[in-house]
Amino acid sequence: MKIFVVGGAGYIGSVCSELLLNEGHEAALSTHRPDAVMHFAANALVGESMQNPSKYFRNNICNGLNLLDAMVATGVRRIIFSSTCALFGPPDRLPIDETAQPRPISPYGESKLAFEKILRWYDEIHGVKFVCLRYFNASGATEKFGEDHRPETHLIPTVLQVALGEKPNVEIYGTDYDTPDGTCIRDYIHILDLANAHILALGESATGCYNLGTGGGSSVREVIESCRKITGRKIETIEKPRRAGDPPRLIASSKKIKKELGWQPQFQSLDAIVDSAWKWHQKFPRGYSD
Numbered sequence: 001m002k003i004f005v006v007g008g009a010g011y012i013g014s015v016c017s018e019l020l021l022n023e024g025h026e027a028a029l030s031t032h033r034p035d036a037v038m039h040f041a042a043n044a045l046v047g048e049s050m051q052n053p054s055k056y057f058r059n060n061i062c063n064g065l066n067l068l069d070a071m072v073a074t075g076v077r078r079i080i081f082s083s084t085c086a087l088f089g090p091p092d093r094l095p096i097d098e099t100a101q102p103r104p105i106s107p108y109g110e111s112k113l114a115f116e117k118i119l120r121w122y123d124e125i126h127g128v129k130f131v132c133l134r135y136f137n138a139s140g141a142t143e144k145f146g147e148d149h150r151p152e153t154h155l156i157p158t159v160l161q162v163a164l165g166e167k168p169n170v171e172i173y174g175t176d177y178d179t180p181d182g183t184c185i186r187d188y189i190h191i192l193d194l195a196n197a198h199i200l201a202l203g204e205s206a207t208g209c210y211n212l213g214t215g216g217g218s219s220v221r222e223v224i225e226s227c228r229k230i231t232g233r234k235i236e237t238i239e240k241p242r243r244a245g246d247p248p249r250l251i252a253s254s255k256k257i258k259k260e261l262g263w264q265p266q267f268q269s270l271d272a273i274v275d276s277a278w279k280w281h282q283k284f285p286r287g288y289s290d
């Protein structure tokens with residue numbers, strides 16, 4: 001298939017593009033009429049969205065709308081959209097399945113929810129079929145591609161930067177949550193498992209929204225411990241107060257995507273995810289600056 005990838009230079013888009021090319025698909029540009037669009041492009045920092053909501057609504061909604069209109073104009077009728085667990089807000093129950101009520105607590109989450117709603121209308125009115133993949137915490141690396149956001153706010157690369165001596169310590173925001181070790185719990189999903197979900201979504205002709213995580217949860221302290229074990233390095237930590245808007249636990253139910261698309265994650269352990277990330281960071285200690 002010919003796939004038009006938007007945001008393919010980013011962390012998740014780069015790995016999905018790698019997998020698409022490995023599977024013989026073409027990541028086609030405007031000279032070709034693509035069979036589908038994979039839409040990874042977005043501003044994706046929750047904190048920044050609380051400071052500058054306009055940037056988030058303009059890019060994630062208005063620019064997304066431009067993309068949809070271009071698809072309609074050129075007859076492209078299939079899109080796979082990078083959505084997020086941030087559209088749910090603090091959950092009423094865990095794990096979070098697709099019946100949970102979306103209640104975003106940031107402009108970032110709101111912008112993604114708004115785009116999901118727009119997709120529904122473009123399907124109904126223009127016949128644009130969509131799959132929304134609501135990622136939980138994308139993590140890990142392939143041999144070539146890894147995580148290097150600027151600024152880096154994600155936990156695993158931040159901890160590994162400390163292991164590499166690039167940063168003096170890791171700040172832990174909140175150690176008094178109602179969790180076994182007092183730190184926040186998140187659902188880490190390996191980037192290749194996430195990319196595989198995109199490949200499966202390509203083969204799907206119906207529309208749908210799917211939550212995408214491994215269903216397990218790891219606390220901030222567990223992530224740091226795993227990084228110490230895998231790297232063999234001392235990793236200093238500093239305990240800080242809670243950050244506004246951090247729910248104690250976010251864990252996905254991925255039953256729906258397993259049942260409907262046959263998705264099965266290959267990376268079930270946090271150590272395996274960290275190990276893949278560490279190999280990449282050692283190879284590229286300055287990320288994509290090298």
Ligand SMILES: NC(=O)c1ccc[n+]([C@@H]2O[C@H](COP(=O)([O-])OP(=O)(O)OC[C@H]3O[C@@H](n4cnc5c(N)ncnc54)[C@H](O)[C@@H]3O)[C@@H](O)[C@H]2O)c1
Nearest residue numbers: 007009010011012013040041042044082083084135137138
């Ligand atoms: N990383 C995660 O854990 C995570 C979790 C949930 C959802 N997501 C979503 O997944 C997608 C990819 O995330 P990522 O971690 O790879 O982020 P990223 O910042 O590495 O990649 C996003 C890419 O999109 C590009 N981009 C932004 N606006 C654009 C525009 N208007 N036109 C063209 N390109 C544009 C950026 O330059 C960047 O290269 C985003 O939509 C994000 O909201 C990510």
